[in-house]
Amino acid sequence: MLLAVVGPGIITGNVDNDATGITGYALAGSHFGYELLWLLVVTAICLVAIQSMVARMGTVTGKGLSDLIRERFGIAPTLWVMIFLFFANAATTVAEFAGVGGAAQLLFGDVARYAAIPLAAILVWFLVLRGSFRVVERILLLLTLVYLGYIVSAFLAHPKWGDVIHHTVVPTFHFTPSFILIFITIVGTTITPWMAFFQQSNVADKGLHPDDLKYERIDTIAGILMLNVVAFFIIVATGATIYAAHVTVDPSDPSAFSKIALALKPLAGQYAEQLFAIGLLNASLMAASVLPLSTTYAITEAFGLERGIDKSFREAPVFLTIYTAMIVIGAGIAMFPRAPLVLITNLPNIINGMLLPLLLPLLILLANDKRIMGRYANSPLFNVFSGAVMVFLTAVTLAFLASIFFPGLFAGR
Amino acid sequence: MTEPFPKVTGVILKNNRKVRSLDWAVVRSWDNKELSLKVDAASLQPHSRADTELWLARQILDKQIVDMDGRRVVRVNDLQLSQVEGSTLVIGVDIGSRGLARRVGLEGLGRRVTAAIGLDWPQKLISWEAVDPVKTDVSSVKLRIAHTKLAKLHPADIADIVNELSPDDRSAVFAALDDEKAADTLEEIDEPQMQASILERLDVERASDILEAMAPDEVADLLADMPRERAQQLLQKMEEDEAGDVEELLAYREDTAGGLMTTEYVAVLHTLTAAEAIERLRELEPDAESVYYVYVTDEEEHLLGVLSLRDLIVAKPETKIRDFMIKNVISVRLDAGPREVAEVTSKYNLLAVPVVDEHNRIHGIVTVDDVMERVMPARAGGRRRRIF
Numbered sequence: 001m002l003l004a005v006v007g008p009g010i011i012t013g014n015v016d017n018d019a020t021g022i023t024g025y026a027l028a029g030s031h032f033g034y035e036l037l038w039l040l041v042v043t044a045i046c047l048v049a050i051q052s053m054v055a056r057m058g059t060v061t062g063k064g065l066s067d068l069i070r071e072r073f074g075i076a077p078t079l080w081v082m083i084f085l086f087f088a089n090a091a092t093t094v095a096e097f098a099g100v101g102g103a104a105q106l107l108f109g110d111v112a113r114y115a116a117i118p119l120a121a122i123l124v125w126f127l128v129l130r131g132s133f134r135v136v137e138r139i140l141l142l143l144t145l146v147y148l149g150y151i152v153s154a155f156l157a158h159p160k161w162g163d164v165i166h167h168t169v170v171p172t173f174h175f176t177p178s179f180i181l182i183f184i185t186i187v188g189t190t191i192t193p194w195m196a197f198f199q200q201s202n203v204a205d206k207g208l209h210p211d212d213l214k215y216e217r218i219d220t221i222a223g224i225l226m227l228n229v230v231a232f233f234i235i236v237a238t239g240a241t242i243y244a245a246h247v248t249v250d251p252s253d254p255s256a257f258s259k260i261a262l263a264l265k266p267l268a269g270q271y272a273e274q275l276f277a278i279g280l281l282n283a284s285l286m287a288a289s290v291l292p293l294s295t296t297y298a299i300t301e302a303f304g305l306e307r308g309i310d311k312s313f314r315e316a317p318v319f320l321t322i323y324t325a326m327i328v329i330g331a332g333i334a335m336f337p338r339a340p341l342v343l344i345t346n347l348p349n350i351i352n353g354m355l356l357p358l359l360l361p362l363l364i365l366l367a368n369d370k371r372i373m374g375r376y377a378n379s380p381l382f383n384v385f386s387g388a389v390m391v392f393l394t395a396v397t398l399a400f401l402a403s404i405f406f407p408g409l410f411a412g413r
Numbered sequence: 414m415t416e417p418f419p420k421v422t423g424v425i426l427k428n429n430r431k432v433r434s435l436d437w438a439v440v441r442s443w444d445n446k447e448l449s450l451k452v453d454a455a456s457l458q459p460h461s462r463a464d465t466e467l468w469l470a471r472q473i474l475d476k477q478i479v480d481m482d483g484r485r486v487v488r489v490n491d492l493q494l495s496q497v498e499g500s501t502l503v504i505g506v507d508i509g510s511r512g513l514a515r516r517v518g519l520e521g522l523g524r525r526v527t528a529a530i531g532l533d534w535p536q537k538l539i540s541w542e543a544v545d546p547v548k549t550d551v552s553s554v555k556l557r558i559a560h561t562k563l564a565k566l567h568p569a570d571i572a573d574i575v576n577e578l579s580p581d582d583r584s585a586v587f588a589a590l591d592d593e594k595a596a597d598t599l600e601e602i603d604e605p606q607m608q609a610s611i612l613e614r615l616d617v618e619r620a621s622d623i624l625e626a627m628a629p630d631e632v633a634d635l636l637a638d639m640p641r642e643r644a645q646q647l648l649q650k651m652e653e654d655e656a657g658d659v660e661e662l663l664a665y666r667e668d669t670a671g672g673l674m675t676t677e678y679v680a681v682l683h684t685l686t687a688a689e690a691i692e693r694l695r696e697l698e699p700d701a702e703s704v705y706y707v708y709v710t711d712e713e714e715h716l717l718g719v720l721s722l723r724d725l726i727v728a729k730p731e732t733k734i735r736d737f738m739i740k741n742v743i744s745v746r747l748d749a750g751p752r753e754v755a756e757v758t759s760k761y762n763l764l765a766v767p768v769v770d771e772h773n774r775i776h777g778i779v780t781v782d783d784v785m786e787r788v789m790p791a792r793a794g795g796r797r798r799r800i801f
Contacts, residue, residue: 062579070475070488075516207580207610303513304477304488 007216008202009055011137012195013223014144017230018287019099020092020348022280024189025231026260028182029238030249034159034167036186037235041168042392043190044228048221049389050360053367053378054196055220058203060210060376065200066302068366078302081359086322088351089194089295091344093330096291097121098344099284101334102257106277114335121331124289125324129309140286146279149267150233156266157240164236177403184400188349190231191393193359198294201301210376238263292326350404357394364390417542418502419467421494423460424448436460437501443494445515469503472546477578478506479545481562484570486547486577491515493538506544509537547582560589568594572601575611583607584614587623596626605638613643621650628700629655630675630783633662661776670754671747673784674768674777680708681734683717688730690720705764708775709738716742716767716775744769747776751787754779 028036054065061068070078097117104116127136173179199220208216241263242249249259261276268275293309296319300307306316313320334344364386367378378386424440426433436459441451467473473489480487490512493505507515511534514520527534545562563571563586571590575583575598587595602608612620612635624632624647636644636659648656658676665671679699681690690707707725709718718738728737744767745754758766758781765778 062581067579074475075490075513079517204579207607209580209610209613304486304490304508306485 007219007223008058008199008206009051009216009220009223010226011141011202011223012051012199013225013227014141015198015286015290016190016192016195016227017144017147017283018092018096018189019102019280019284020095020185020189021231022234022283023099023257023260024182024185025234026238026242026263027249028186029235029263030242030247030260031182032179033239033243034164034236035172035174036183037164037168037232038171039183039186040190040228040231040235043187044224046191046389046393047195047224047227049382049386050191050196050363051199051220051224052217053363053382053386054200055203055216056213056376057367057373058200059208059213059216060373062204062207064204064298064301065197065363066298068372069362070302072366072369072372073362077362081355081362082299082302084351084355084358085193085197085295085298086326088192088348088355089291090326090329091351092192092194092348093288093291093326094333094344095348096284096288097331097334099280100288103277103281103284106257106261106273107281117331117335120285120288121327124285124292125327128289128293129320129323136289137286140282140289143278143282144230144286146275146282147230147234149264149275149279150230150237153264153267154233154237154240157237157244157263159236159240164239168232180399180403184353184396184403185349187393187396188353188400190227191356192348192352193355194291194294194352196359196363197298198290201294201297213376234263237266241265288327288330292323292330295326296323350400353397353400357390357397360386360390360393418497418504419541421469421501421503422466423462425468425470434460434462440501443501467546473506473544477547477582478539479547479563479574480508480539481543481545481566482539484566484574486574487539503541505538505540507536507538509535511536547578547585560586564590564594568597569601571598575602576607580610580614583611587611587615588619592622592626595623599623599635600627600631605635608635609639612639612647617646617650621647624659625651625655628675628677629658629662630673630777632659633672634667637663637667665747668751669747670745670749670751670768670779671776673751673754673787674779675783676777678708678765678767678775678778679704679706680710680714680775683709683711683733683735683738685734686730687725687728687732687734687737690725690734694725705780706767706778708742708767708778709734710775714774716744716769716773718742719767742767744773744775745779746771751784754784755788758784 057063057065057068063071066078066082069081097120100120101113101117104112108116173183203216238260242259245262247259247262249256257276257280258273261273264272264275297307299322300316300319303318305318307319308316311319364378364383366372367386368383370377421437423437424435426435435450439450439452441449443449462468469492474492475489477486477488479485487508489506489508490510491507492503493507495502495504511520511523514523524534543562545560563574566574571586571594575586578586587598590598599608599611602611612623615623624635627635632655636647639647648659651659662672662674662676665674677700679694679697681693685693694704694707704722707720707722708716709720710716718735718740719742720734720738724737724739725734728734743757743761743763745757747768747770749768754766757763758779763781765780767775768777768779769775
């Protein structure tokens with residue numbers, strides 16, 4: 001019943017709480033307490049700008065984003081966006097399978113990941129192609145209720161609510177490499193290009209009428225709120241437990257996950273690790289089944305190739321090849337015994353970060369095009385809004401790239 | 414565009430952010446990379462674009478088209494122009510990876526690579542004769558594309574193609590079909606949601622015309638999936654007869670014989686002779702689907718018997734039909750479930766079964782394909798599996 005009203009926005013928002021998301025927020029909370037809470041307000045605003053734009057385009061045109069990019073900008077920009085999208089999403093898929101491995105490690109011990117990752121890959125492949133994707137999606141969505149655990153846990157940990165509110169409203173910033181890294185990680189993991197493609201295809205496929213726009217807007221905002229409320233309480237819960245107890249979490253440490261799990265201790269006691277693992281497993285599986293599929297759709301749509309999950313290999317060879325390749329690459333790299341997990345979870349942020357400044361201007365141009373959008377084109381006010389978002393995100397990306405190529409840049413202070 | 418291959422009439426030049434439309438006559442030569450003009454840039458002959466002309470870059474290149482030979486929707490990667498007797502013609506479109514590579518300047522490289530590993534890299538070209546453009550230019554007036562080629566396909570093929578298009582392009586196709594074809598195509602689309610969304614984007618007059626050409630049971634199924642207000646509006650615009658039939662069907666629950674049946678059936682009075690009955694059939698002009706059986710009733714529509722067309726034709730013209738009709742008719746009640754209807758049709762090998770009320774009055778028939786569609790779990794290759 002409740003699930004019947006779940007729209008594209010809510011699904012997109014929840015899928016975004018994936019393995020990189022959960023670890024990102026937990027790291028933020030355990031390193032800096034509540035100091036980064038304000039950033040969630042900023043990312044929520046950015047997401048509203050981007051996601052409401054694609055939802056509107058999907059509703060008005062009934063077409064996917066890559067479809068519109070190809071038709072409006074021609075082949076060269078499309079090719080670049082698709083190449084970046086493929087690598088960004090492949091990298092994120094690796095991180096999701098690494099999340100599956102991490103969860104299995106917590107639940108069943110160290111060796112379990114070598115069984116869990118291939119198993120998850122096969123499961124995802126079959127369920128999406130040969131089972132009912134909708135049913136799977138709904139079950140996983142229901143399981144995201146595990147995140148409510150963070151809300152309860154946050155309250156049980158008795159945080160100083162005054163501090164929480166203060167840091168939500170008043171921005172704090174430190175010019176230290178570690179702070180900047182986590183700042184960028186949160187922006188990178190929350191605002192991702194695939195969300196734009198995913199939500200627009202989802203909206204377009206529903207065949208909504210422009211008259212439905214106001215419901216679609218509510219759906220979009222609800223999805224973003226759910227996403228950021230969960231993120232908020234993950235930071236509060238980790239801040240009130242891990243940070244308050246002065247536990248340091250080193251992301252390259254193999255036991256980092258079990259330390260992050262401490263945030264659920266006020267709620268689950270000795271079962272905190274298990275509860276965390278279930279949440280992580282669910283988040284990873286959901287994203288691992290959505291990402292390869294939505295990427296493959298975007299690419300085949302841009303180049304006008306046969307696509308569809310009910311097609312045989314003969315009918316849609318490219319579609320099935322790309323889809324299978326993404327899962328094999330994702331699971332394969334995550335399987336490496338000494339896979340550099342820090343790099344794995346950060347690589348998607350780097351590529352996503354590079355894709356965003358490329359994609360956002362295209363998005364804004366499309367949403368302004370009267371030939372495509374008719375009277376539903378961006379209003380001047382919305383352009384100021386989305387323009388500001390674009391400038392902010394581009395600045396963050398440039399800062400990020402600078403910090404990679406000149407590691408000493410922010411170390412001076 | 415009456416000829417098979419349209420002539421290139423003009424070219425649009427853009428330099429220094431100035432956009433100029435020029436007549437094709439000023440072009441001296443052209444190839445993949447360059448276009449050279451006969452005169453200096455200052456004294457160029459302007460070309461005013463007529464509404465009937467296609468803007469290739471805006472309406473064809475990178476856009477979706479319907480490939481009439483493959484009966485599918487594909488994307489145009491490149492265009493094929495050719496010089497024929499002094500004029501330049503568009504002879505086809507390229508939908509393959511070679512066209513794609515050519516556009517980004519990688520065709521030469523790709524050819525060398527494929528040749529080196531001993532592979533063939535075929536062109537995928539579609540002749541313009543088999544191209545039906547989809548994209549409508551919405552810039553000014555809504556100039557609809559004629560879809561003359563598409564309209565010649567079988568409704569089932571059109572339905573498959575329409576499935577791949579965006580909602581606006583879908584209604585553009587329907588706007589171009591005649592009522593009869595549009596109705597048949599709409600019936601072939603299995604998803605009530607999509608049917609409803611297509612009708613919603615057409616104006617009420619046109620939508621109700623299409624509905625009138627459809628079987629009443631299909632119309633009832635469709636309207637049941639629409640917002641009540643809109644359904645009412647459409648019903649009011651339909652002719653009274655048709656609307657009445659549909660309203661009656663709408664009153665029955667979907668999972669009963671009443672909900673499955675159609676009111677298009679052939680019934681004749683028991684007092685007629687065989688010759689008169691045949692004459693009556695001529696007047697009724699029944700659809701192919703509903704003429705499997707000829708039902709015999711009295712003045713109050715009580716079901717008395719049934720005849721096949723064969724029975725009617727071989728009987729002596731002056732014989733009363735009640736004398737040679739089959740008297741014990743197999744029928745189902747209005748509230749019978751789909752499974753029961755299916756069992757009855759298969760047990761007695763019927764193509765259609767009449768539906769009667771508690772007084773044995775006939776209300777409609779359920780055809781075997783309608784009931785099978787209901788009881789069989791999703792036909793193979795039928796409904797599209799949705800991912801979102």
